[in-house]
Amino acid sequence: MPDKCSINLQTMQNNTKFPEIPGPIGIFDSGYGGLTILEKIRAELPEYDYIYLGDNARTPYGTRSFEVVYKYTLECVTHMFEMGCQLVVLACNTASAKALRTIQQRNLPEMDPNRRVLGVIRPTVEAVVAMTTTNHIGLLATTGTVQSDSYPLEIQKINKDIHVTSEACPMWVPLIENNEFRTKGADYFIERDVRNLLAADPSIDTIMLGCTHYPLLEDKIKSLLPKGIQVVSQGEIVAKSLADYLQRHPEMESLCTRNGLIRYFSTESVEKFSSSASIFLHEEIKAEHIDLG
């Protein structure tokens, strides 16, 4: 394992290649939310090996600037490449919105043009565009994802006639990560933000949950909606999209090992990660610590 100082942009600009040997699929998130995506991916593709990396020591990304989200995401992706991943999924909307394009276009060609980094926004958008009948879509997401405009921009690429209305929900992640999302205080913020979205465009028939934490609020959100509005969370969409990707790219599929194994890594302490992860997963897990930044 290279020491801390070699994991930086210097290395990448030198066009250093990582070894081309089969490895686990990397699932990256800024915190715990990506576990909701991981769960659906493993249900869809149980035979593959996975590494989950949560940058919990620096979570949440949702309210941070472009520069910071890009820097942290690139550090984590680089580390997952060093751990042997040929394919990394950014199971984090803020990282997908603020860092994915630059990593794909600027860093990957220099680091290793054969590796792949995929995000969660494009598959979500493709699914949701096929679902709306009014052509009015709502987005509930973090401030960072909303400010990035990534969802409306991706949707416009597919269909210019679709209107997207966004509502930033900055309190939802702290409410979930502190396990306070079933309280009356949480109800206030969830009800207010959903109401604001519906008021901003009464023609919305499809609402995207553009944050991997939000599936934990799905029942509550659905209970606030008039009949006929559907809610789309990302886990199953991303899982099916990944399965489809592997089928269409046998050269990448052959570089993903298949023993049904998983390892969890976190930049936070192992105890804290394991305890908080239990809010999201339905099994006891054993995490390993990694030091980044």
Added chain:
Amino acid sequence: MPDKCSINLQTMQNNTKFPEIPGPIGIFDSGYGGLTILEKIRAELPEYDYIYLGDNARTPYGTRSFEVVYKYTLECVTHMFEMGCQLVVLACNTASAKALRTIQQRNLPEMDPNRRVLGVIRPTVEAVVAMTTTNHIGLLATTGTVQSDSYPLEIQKINKDIHVTSEACPMWVPLIENNEFRTKGADYFIERDVRNLLAADPSIDTIMLGCTHYPLLEDKIKSLLPKGIQVVSQGEIVAKSLADYLQRHPEMESLCTRNGLIRYFSTESVEKFSSSASIFLHEEIKAEHIDLG
């Protein structure tokens, strides 16, 4: 300025000394809360120069593990030494609780035994012990500060007969940093946590606000308390304690420059820091970016 890789424990363990020339007083916080302390310090000691460093790219510290808080705090303190500070105040309760002692006992002797790092817990405790008449004190703080047990331990050193009852308030910092602390949703969490504290010990006559964000909630908290319970926030206490320290240590006082200047540094983007800082300060500020970790 040394490059990123030289700012690490390796440098310190080599017993590298920083130059002994007069410099500004460093005020460190994990985020924006330390600005409430800085404001009071500048009101008390306006003639000195200050550097404020907010580790906003990695905030909040309040819910992070000991290991992570120690690592980040040490990086920031080291950086402030490199910028010329002879004296650094950790204007952050979590850093004071989880990192101060180790930095003072383990790192300072190796880095530079003449520099000083001071925290906010000891001066707060000294003030509050003198104020209680029932010997029952309440503490409202982040989960990290409460779990560290630093406040009860420091109080016990002064007076073993004093009972300290603590209530962790994990939602208060996100409510303040997202400027949601004046909402009904915020009221729910503030009222619940204050009520829990009072129920746990009805003899409390003095409540410490053990987080530098909480002065923004002081009026709301006071409105919830029965008559006769006093609330102590830290700004003025820390400011008076620093003035007293400089008077008692002329060798350190002579190493602090006095031109009434201030510079703000943040690990976040300059735009984001300046905009969020306006929640805490009553003036427009111009921040500078620094890259850590």
